[in-house]
Amino acid sequence: MIRDKKKLITIIKIALLLAVGAVLFFTGKKVGAATVQPGSQSDPLVTLSYLEKRLGEGVTTSANGSGAGFEVVSLASGDRITLNDGAEAVVIRGNGTVFGQGLISITGGEMFTEGTSVVLYSDYLAAGTGCGIKASGMMKIYVKGGFLTSR
16 A cells, blocks of 8 residues: 555656646747747857857958958957057957057947957947057957057
8 A cells, every 4th residue: 555655656746747847848938938049139149159150251361451351360468459440350369458549349339448458259449540459468359440560
């Protein structure tokens, strides 16, 4: 008799777990938990590989900063990149600080002034000539528009 009670209790526990699991599954499906395309506007998580793939589609590697697409620029510690008015820059690796009148973060909608640390993966727009980024270490930046690198 005790054995039958234990079996019955075990079967009831399994049935309850399955019922709860089914309710959670169908509730998640109903609210659209599995319908969002990763990286879409509904799910804007951006990974480094996605960014390199998307930015790499228009990447050129000329040294003068006059290409039409994004250009890959590598900076060592202490190097500076001065952006022409209207140029865009996306910092992919490393860290640095802003110099000059400042850069506008298109991603965050804020002005980064002199001495402010840059944020990885943010899209910066040069609001005027003479502003840019000074590398604190090794950096990799995608740049679109005119620029000049210096030590």
